Structures are given as C-alpha cells and as structure tokens.
Amino acid sequence: MESADGDDGAAYRKPAVDDRALCFAHIHDRYLDEELRGAAFEGRCAFCPEDARGPAQVVLVGRLADTVLFALSGYGCPADAPVEWPHGDSHKVPPDPAQAVAEACEPVLDTDVLKAVQDYIDRREWDGDPVAYMPRSSAVRDSWEGLCRTVAARDLDLPDSDPSPGSDRDRLESLMGRIAGIVRGENLVMRIEPGVKIWRGRMRSDKTLPGYRAADIGSVPPERAAENRMSRAGVPLFYGSAAAGTAVVEISARDGRPFAAVAAFETTRPLRLLDLVDIPEPPSLFDRRHAARRDSLVFLRDFARDLSRPVFYDGRKHRDYRPTQYLTDYFRQSAELDVDGIRFRSAHNGGVNYALFVDATQCLEPDAVDGQGTLRLIEGSERVEDLDRSHVTQAV
Ligand SMILES: [Zn+2]
Structure with a gap:
C-alpha cells in the first residue's frame, strides 16, 4: 500500500501555471492594450x-x-475615504478575483482568453500562491451601500436636525454633497423650455372619457400623497412621462384594469431638471x-437604475425606499443645484419619465395663462386606451 501512496502523490501534483501567450488581436480595449505593450515580446499566440x-x-x-x-x-491609487456608517457594515464579502x-x-x-485568465487565477490559488487583489473602493458607491445597509438594518428614519459632526444626519449630508458634486461635474442639470408635454394617466374599468380636470389628474394634495420610491407619504411629487405610451405602460404595470386614461400637461415656465436619462x-x-470619473458615473448609473424601478407599490418594505427618498429630498431642497425635478428612464420601456417637485396648486386648468403655475392641462389631449384591443378613444 505504501507504493500506492507514491502513485497517488503523482496524481496530486500541482497543475502548472499557464505559460501560454496571446497576441493583441484578442484584447478589445485600447487602454489595456497600451498597458500591456511594454511587456510584449515576439512569440507565437496560443x-x-x-x-x-x-511570429507576433x-x-x-x-x-x-x-x-x-x-x-x-x-x-494602486487609493480612492477617497468612504463615509463610514457605524452600523450595518458588518457583512462585507471578501472579493473573489476570478469573479471580478x-x-x-x-x-x-x-472568451477563451478570459477563461485562461480565470484558470490562471484559480491555479495560483491552488498552488498556495494566490494573486494579489485589493479591489479599488469607490468612495461614493461604498458610502451609498453603507447607507442602504444601515437604513435596512436599523429602520433608520433620520431626523431633520442634529447636523453635529459624527451624527447620522451629518454623514448623510456629507454623502449627498459628494453626489451633488458629481452631478455638477458631469453637467447633469438641464433646462427645458415652456411647452414640453408630460403625460399622466389612471387605469379605468370602462372606456368612457373621464373628462379629467387638472385637479383630478395633477399632483395629489399632501394628505393623499402616498409613499413611494422617491417621496415619503405626504410629500407631493408629479410623476409623468414624455410619451403617452410610456405613461400607459407605467400605470398598467401595477393595475389589471383594462383601460388606461391619459392626458397631457404642458410646462408653463422654464424648468431645471436633474437629467439621469x-x-x-x-x-x-x-x-x-x-478612474475617479469612472467611479462617479458607475455610481450614477446604478442610482438611476434604482430610481427607474417601478415607483409605486412593488411589495418591498417601505424602509427600502428611504435612501432614494433621502436623495430625492436632497435634490428638492438643494439651493446649490436648484432643480425642479428629475428626468429618468422608465424601467418598463426605456422611455423618459419625469418626477417634478410640483404640488397640486402648480397644476392648472387649460384656461390658465402663460407664466402661471408650472403645468397646464392641454385641452383635448385626453384619451382612453383599451389595453386588450389597442383601441383608442380620443376627445375631438
Ligand atoms: Zn492571437
């Protein structure tokens, strides 16, 4: 049996680390190409x-x-330090280099080169000589994730006051300030001129034209404003879409009734919008x-995707909405950014949606004159779509 042990030993020999080479035809990023040119030599591509x-x-x-x-x-360049939250940061998973x-x-x-790189990393691990890997931390992303975990773990409802150093409110302000800095740095505030159409709608059980007034279909008064992803209960926000079809898709996603009634408002004054589209x-x-700009843009894209998820009731606990509510509140109140709302993509069809910081008193009837309010219902824009038969009933 002793000799058998020796044979088994051969079977357990460490696998050799990949000594193959590749040519530059398999690398599709010019910066990675540049990084590697200095280490290139003449040889044969496997x-x-x-x-x-x-020879290549x-x-x-x-x-x-x-x-x-x-x-x-x-x-090897360290990123800015993230905003550290005292709770909720406990379950960080060690990074997996092959996965990254x-x-x-x-x-x-x-694909075959990527596979070879992953095998190389796995074999180094197997050899007991694992590759060095310390992922670059993105200060703003880490801070945001820390906030989200903290909110979830503690059901955190931050007070409006207590900005003393080290308080949760102080940490939040610090994070929001960094995000506002990214928005400014990337010029993501846009201006729209009066006359832009924004569609709103309601699901209906029959196809009669509802004859909406602005008071019916504009922002709801605070006492009726329900909580959702971007705003707390009691805080009115005007959600709408740039196209009627997008408004229909948004409202029908959570409501099985067969008819969608939509109507358009137009803007009556220039608006400044945070543009996440x-x-x-x-x-x-x-x-x-x-690298730092990349961190910022990746964060913003992730955040915009969070906002784009269905804004109405989606079965999640309300505290999951807190981080996006905080950030929307911050944008609403920021004198520095001075925006009237957010423009973002629909998760349903990729269309453009608006969330405007506009209450019911700013949503006017069709006879309002220019310069009044923020939005004016467009006479005759109302129509009802039959979602089963794609038939449209329209006012003339
Ligand atoms: Zn090749």
Missing part, C-alpha cells in the same frame, strides 16, 4: 487558429491577469487617468 500562428507581438496570460487585477485595484475579472473583462477579452458612458476601467 489563441489564434493554428494556421495563423506566425505577444504577452503571457499571467501578465495579462496581473495587469487586469492591478487595474481593478485602481492602479470575469465581470470586468467580459466585453474586453475573447443620458448619463455618459463611464471611461474604460483600464484608463488609469480617469
């Missing part, structure tokens, strides 16, 4: 078809893996000069 493997500039798979991991660490590389490199490396594409992960 990933090109065999009949095309002439190549790099080792291991070198590629190390470079990607170094980029994921932010090229897969997420980061899926659009950047050919067209957030710029983040720079490449491998562009070391723009």
